[in-house]
Amino acid sequence: MSVILLAGRKKAIGKKRKVVKKVGVGCEGKEPTMTASWRLTTSGKKACISFSRDNMNVYVDGEPIECVAYITDNGYDLDLIFNLGTKKGHIYSDVEGTEMTNYLFFDEQLVAQDKQTNLKSGHRPDEF
Template sequence: MSVILLAGRKKAIGQKKKVVRKVGAAAEGREPTLTASWRLTANGRKANISFSRDNMNVYIDGQPIECVAYITDNGYDLDLIFNLGEKKGHIYSDVEGTEMTNYLFFDEQLVAQDKQTNLKSGHRPEEF
């Protein structure tokens, strides 16, 4: 499942708007709201990995790290690509209707996901 999901995301990333932001850039001078957070072991150490859709930053143990953001579907889909040591990280955040699902991949393997419901968005994905 994770290989199929990631293969589709790689194709879609090529069609996305690429955004590079300075690490730790705040959204409009305010503290960002964390969208999702996961606690796991990466590179032999425990780490808290989180991200914010407010400023498109990825945080490791509360500290922002360098990442590249790809945005598509009128800003409702977000891919964040980053490195954690020797591992390649990828966070994919998908909004459909009133639900948001956030996926965390390392080296193309799905390691965690977070689902949020009752959002205010009325977004529906485009039909292909």
């Protein structure tokens, strides 16, 4: 399933607004709210990977790293592309209605997922 999901995302990324996020940009003066965090082992090292939809930054062990953000669907879908050592990371965050699902991929393999419900958003991707 992860290959199918990622293949569809690659096609959609080409139609998105691209934002290059320099390290730490958008979080000056205030503590960011983390949308999702995952603890995992990659390349033999333990790491905590987090991201914030508020400032579109990716964090490794609490430190912001450089990433590229792609935004679509009026800001409700977010793709964050980054590198961690030799691995290519990809976080995809999808909001539909009152649910948000966040996916973490490394080298095009789904390694973690986080689902949040009861959001205040009434967003429906099919409605304009």
